Structure formats: C-alpha cells, structure tokens
Amino acid sequence: GENVEQHPSTLSVQEGDSAVIKCTYSDSASNYFPWYKQELGKGPQLIIDIRSNVGEKKDQRIAVTLNKTAKHFSLHITETQPEDSAVYFCAASRGNFNKFYFGSGTKLNVKP
Amino acid sequence: GAVVSQHPSWVICKSGTSVKIECRSLDFQATTMFWYRQFPKQSLMLMATSNEGSKATYEQGVEKDKFLINHASLTLSTLTVTSAHPEDSSFYICSAPTPLAGIYEQYFGPGTRLTVT
Numbered sequence: 001g002e003n004v005e006q007h008p009s010t011l012s013v014q015e016g017d018s019a020v021i022k023c024t025y026s027d028s029a030s031n032y033f034p035w036y037k038q039e040l041g042k043g044p045q046l047i048i049d050i051r052s053n054v055g056e057k058k059d060q061r062i063a064v065t066l067n068k069t070a071k072h073f074s075l076h077i078t079e080t081q082p083e084d085s086a087v088y089f090c091a092a093s094r095g096n097f098n099k100f101y102f103g104s105g106t107k108l109n110v111k112p
Numbered sequence: 113g114a115v116v117s118q119h120p121s122w123v124i125c126k127s128g129t130s131v132k133i134e135c136r137s138l139d140f141q142a143t144t145m146f147w148y149r150q151f152p153k154q155s156l157m158l159m160a161t162s163n164e165g166s167k168a169t170y171e172q173g174v175e176k177d178k179f180l181i182n183h184a185s186l187t188l189s190t191l192t193v194t195s196a197h198p199e200d201s202s203f204y205i206c207s208a209p210t211p212l213a214g215i216y217e218q219y220f221g222p223g224t225r226l227t228v229t
Contacts, residue, residue, distance in 0.1 A: 032216040043118075043205050043220040044156070051216065089155060095216045097144050097209045102155045 002027040004092050006103025013080050014111050021106045023090035024072040030092040033073045034100070035064060038087045047088075048075070051095075080110045115139060116208050118221035125196055125228055132192045133224045135162075135206030141186035142208035146218070147179075150203040162189040162206075196228045 003026040013019050025033075031052035036044035050057045050064045050073065057064050061080075066073040077084060090103040115138040125131050135145055143164045148156040160181050161169040168181035180192040193200055203225055207218040 034217070036220070041203075041223070041225070043116075043222045045220070046217065049217065093216065099146055099158055099161060100156075100207075100218065101158075104155045 002030055002092055002101040004090060004101045004103045006090050006106060008106060009104065010107045012109045012111060015080060015082060017080055019077045019080050019108055021075045021088055022072060023103050025092040029094050032093045032095040033066060034091050035075045036089045038089060044089060082110050082112050084108060085110045116206065116219045116221040118206060118224050120224060121222060122225040127197055127228055128195055130192055130194045131196055131226060132190055133204055135189045135221055137187045137208050140210045143186060145183065145189040145206055145208045147181065147191050148205045150205060156205060198228045201226055201228045
C-alpha cells in the first residue's frame with residue numbers, strides 16, 4: 001500500500017516569513033495530492049491540491065509543487081499570518097474515488 | 113460547495129455501551145464514504161470504506177464486529193461503536209468524494225469527539 005511521510009512535524013516561523021512542508025509517497029500509481037488544514041477540534045479543510053499531470057499550482061499565498069520522478073510534493077506558504085497557525089496534512093490518492101493516505105501532520109506556529 | 117455533516121459533534125458514554133455516529137452529505141449523493149479515526153496529535157487513520165447498498169470494506173486491524181458501518185442511503189452513513197471501551201475514545205471523521213469536484217476531491221465532516229468513561 002501507499003506510505004506517505006511528512007516533514008517537519010513542527011514548524012515555527014515569524015509572521016511574514018515563508019513556510020515549507022514536504023511529503024514523500026511510495027505508490028507510483030498515486031495521482032492526486034491534496035493538502036489539508038486542520039484547526040483544533042475540527043475536521044480537515046482542503047486548502048490546495050495538485051494532480052500528477054502538473055508540476056506546480058498556486059493560489060494566492062499558497063503553492064504546491066510536485067516531482068513525480070522523486071515522488072515528493074511540497075506545500076509553500078508565503079507571507080505567513082498568525083491565522084495560518086494550524087496542523088497541516090498532506091495526502092496521496094489514486095483518484096477515482098479512492099481512499100486517501102495521510103502524512104503524519106505538521107504543526108505550524110506563526111509568531112506575531 | 114459540497115457539505116458533509118456529522119452528528120453528534122461530541123458524545124460521552126459509559127464503558128460497555130454502544131454509540132452511533134452519523135455522517136450525511138447535505139447537497140450531493142455519496143455512494144462511497146470513508147471513516148477515519150484520529151488520536152490526539154496524530155494523523156487520520158482510515159478505518160473503513162462505506163459503500164451504499166453493500167458491505168463496508170475495513171482496513172487491516174480494524175474490528176468489523178466492533179465498528180459497525182451501515183450506508184443506509186445515498187446521503188447517510190453511520191458508524192456504531194459497539195461495547196465501547198476507554199481506548200475507543202478518539203476523534204472520528206467521515207469524508208465523501210463528490211462528483212461535483214471530479215473524481216478526486218473529498219469533503220470532510222467536522223468530526224465527532226467520542227469519550228468513553
């Protein structure tokens with residue numbers, strides 16, 4: 001089965017700095033890679049996703065890059081704000097209504 | 113956008129009793145739903161895939177007789193934790209893929225906090 005590894009487990013940045021979270025996956029058949037933000041006591045919220053036919057996707061301050069050859073993908077948050085503080089999870093899936101495999105999560109702390 | 117709801121949002125029960133958690137897709141039909149369990153400060157672990165009109169598919173290590181899943185309709189899946197014990201205390205989250213977003217994206221419910229005393 002798929003194995004998704006995520007680093008770092010915790011990340012502290014100063015407000016306005018950039019944050020990068022990295023994930024690797026093992027199943028070459030995975031073709032969909034979403035990123036979720038989870039606040040305490042709530043369900044995960046999709047913030048950005050990427051499919052295997054593209055290498056990069058951007059949405060305002062958030063971007064995701066994918067390297068299929070190396071089987072890794074990364075989340076980039078620029079100009080971080082205190083409200084970005086949360087736990088972020090990456091996931092991998094084969095699409096077609098298939099199940100998600102989640103990374104272990106990264107707790108991001110943005111200091112004002 | 114598509115919305116997935118869960119009920120209750122939190123529940124406290126005594127050891128040995130059973131608890132039912134509902135997952136509903138509010139504005140779309142979901143032939144498949146997924147149930148996850150999340151322990152404090154840990155990731156989401158898939159428990160089972162709920163299929164409308166057929167039996168659920170359980171992940172390795174998940175006791176199907178303890179975690180009963182019923183996909184009663186195209187908008188409702190239920191997870192019943194039978195004979196609950198303190199170690200079953202966790203955050204239970206469901207998700208549903210929606211054709212509205214193609215075949216990839218899934219929407220997650222807000223979660224149900226179960227505490228077994």
